[in-house]
Amino acid sequence: MVGIIVTLTATSIALMMLEVVGFIGFLLIALRLFILSRLLKSESLEYATISFLLLSFSQLSMAFSAIIATPNISTAMYVASGGFAALGFYSLTDKYKGRGGEWNEYALFPLLSLYKLLIAVPDLAAGFFGFKTSKSVESKTNAVMIGIAFTFLLRGLIIASAIFNPPLSILDSGLIVVELVRSSLIMALLIKYIIEAGGL
Incomplete structure (x- = not known):
């Protein structure tokens, strides 16, 4: 632990403290929005609660990024911070309407497509790093890690394919299959570690 969190320079401490204040x-x-959403029974306030909770996670991730010495972990926390912030702001974004209150999908299509592609980036990155990580693990675990990495890559491709507006049932089915495969692989990895460690 000491080897991980030791970059306590004046800059990193100041940055961490500011991020904690934001958190x-x-x-x-x-918390305030959650209380109000319960009192007013407002669905929009419930969504806003989740949005600000995600933004708080963003601040916390950045705080850890500022004080963690290991470059890879620090970078991962920084990327997580941006991801949480993007999710928080995205869920707060008002939907634009065309004339007559209907969705102006044609005007927004390029923007919506960009969102769909950007949403897929973390999964694609997870798949890439998963494949890279699999090279450094033992041979018995290697196949499972490759499988898990592949499921993230596949999920990213499924989400990215949403720019072509396929039927929602196809996307849902694809995601369910991918998550089922990953869950099975994770359980196999867990059982392996339990057996090797002689139980929980």
């Missing part, structure tokens, strides 16, 4: 602020806003 507390967003968390308190989320």
Whole structure:
């Protein structure tokens, strides 16, 4: 633990403290919105609660990124911070309407397509790093890690394919199959580790 969190320079401490203040602020806003959503029974306030909770996670991830010495972990926390922030802001985004209150999908198509592609990026990155990680693990675990990495890559491709507007049932079915395969692989990995460690 000491070897991981030791970059306590004045800059990193200052950055961490600012991020923690932001984390507390967003968390308190989320808590307040949650209370109001219960009192008013407002669905929109419930969504806003989740959005600000995601933004608080973004701040917390960035706080860890500022003080973790290991470059790979620090970078991962930084990327996670941006991911949480993007999710938080995206869920707060108002939907644009065309004339007559109907969706102006044709005007927004390029923008919506970009969103779909960007949403797929974390999964594609997870698949890439998963394949890279699999090279450094023992041979028995290697196949399972490759399988898990492949499921993330496949999920990213399924999400990216949403730009072609396929039927929602096909996307849902694809995601269910991918998640089922990954869950099975994770359980196989867990059983392997339990057997090797002599039980939980």
